[in-house]
Amino acid sequence: MRSQNTEAGILYGIGVGPGDPELMTTKAVRLVRECDILAIPAKESSDCTAYQIAVRAVPEIAGKPVLPVSIPMTRDRAELDAAYLEGCAAITQRLEEGKNIAFLNLGDPTIYSTYMTIHDKIRQAGYDAVIVSGVPSFCAVAAALEIPIAAGRETIHILPGCYGQGELSLYPHTKILMKSGGSIYEVKRELEELETGGQIKAYAVSNCGMPEQRIYEKIGELDEQSGYFTTVIVKETKK
């Protein structure tokens, strides 16, 4: 059923960038300031990194109503469908009331976010929804490391936090391992061996742009404390 409500609000899927509040775009700042409701991909704003970044960038939004749209980390199709249904129903109810909603996403909304599924469902229901790009975390990680992600004819390969032994050597040039968290240990030894052999140089940054940011100059230094928000950049050594 498409909305017939010409007074309906607009959903904005907003990338708040990688962590440094000053890396929010001026469009994101304007829209979180102008919107009626902040939607977050979490149960509580205190648990939501995207919300914390937005509030540090624009402190006056701290009093705005928050709509939690929590999608569980599960592959149970029925559980996922129910969560999306509930989240979209809550969003469309506010849009019908004429409220504009800013849905906050860490990094960029088109790269590994749950927002895009919500965006599709809201658009299919006949509402306006707009994607506002943000700086992805891996750009800030490369900036902190002061290394180019790629130059000239080099290719870039981005792998989410799940990969197996040997997968890294399938791709040439730069590899970016996102949200590596626990799964980095599966390839840590492989990376160390390739680095010792002089074939690659691996770098890691955890919690980039946050007060607790840590740069790992050697991949061997990564430990259980390095957490979910760790990005690894693997560069082929020039022959």
Place this chain on the structure above:
Amino acid sequence: MRSQNTEAGILYGIGVGPGDPELMTTKAVRLVRECDILAIPAKESSDCTAYQIAVRAVPEIAGKPVLPVSIPMTRDRAELDAAYLEGCAAITQRLEEGKNIAFLNLGDPTIYSTYMTIHDKIRQAGYDAVIVSGVPSFCAVAAALEIPIAAGRETIHILPGCYGQGELSLYPHTKILMKSGGSIYEVKRELEELETGGQIKAYAVSNCGMPEQRIYEKIGELDEQSGYFTTVIVKETKK
């Protein structure tokens, strides 16, 4: 020789984002406003897309001194070295005078920019240089197309504007062809065949976020006019 000048200026390598002036970060806006000199990777500011974006975002910078640092598109090592040497000499001269310089880059400075080479040379000469991340063009392209670049366990493969027949099928999931320009014709037929066979869906956007932006719903519509600033996103069709 490292600079001993404690009063020396700072070089900022600034990503101005993909085209829409509102997609500049608040840090980029602040730094182009505060800096003494705008450096551009072009001979003239009128030819420099990054400069045009910055001026549309912050009109009052139009009167600032501009330092052209033009690196030719050549593989002639001697010609390149001479261009970098001249560019870095011009930059260090201004830094020695205590001037802060904002070097403007389209998209993000760590992704296919000439800035990173300049950054390294300026740092090696003992000056402060800081990279300020920007929104890469491919994020804005995905936002304009309203498609996720990747979700879940999908990988992303970014190829610069030079690739051969068959290279696309080396990599699974999402492929991003940057600054495809002329070289897209080398793979256009391959993309059309894969699309007809139902294996992929290819999308393209030229001049994303600029007034002349054009979205190509079918890859076959791409023609000689689509230009240098065309980004193609190729997505595997779900089986």
